[in-house]
Amino acid sequence: MPNCLSPANSRLSPAQSARLDLFLANCGMGWNPALDRPAREAMFARLDALPDAALTAMGLSRDGLPAHVYRDLLT
Numbered sequence: 328m329p330n331c332l333s334p335a336n337s338r339l340s341p342a343q344s345a346r347l348d349l350f351l352a353n354c355g356m357g358w359n360p361a362l363d364r365p366a367r368e369a370m371f372a373r374l375d376a377l378p379d380a381a382l383t384a385m386g387l388s389r390d391g392l393p394a395h396v397y398r399d400l401l402t
Contacts, residue, residue: 337368338365338368338369338372339368339371339372343371343372343375344368346392346393347367347368347371347393347396350393350394350397351393351397354397354401367396367397370396371392371393371396374387374392374395374396375389375392
């Protein structure tokens with residue numbers, strides 16, 4: 328599912344955007360909450376920029392970032 332923001336306006340690389348899209352599709356949601364996506368992209372980009380050690384200290388893994396960013400919608 329494509330990112331609703333143009334690439335020039337997205338905070339994410341194409342690979343990061345694809346990770347979020349794949350996560351949502353695999354969760355069976357089949358949609359990207361477009362109005363909320365910019366804020367979630369900002370959180371994802373900020374967390375994805377951290378070193379693995381910092382993520383581990385926060386109890387997160389790089390693979391788990393999409394779930395963390397959308398945790399309020401999935402729990």
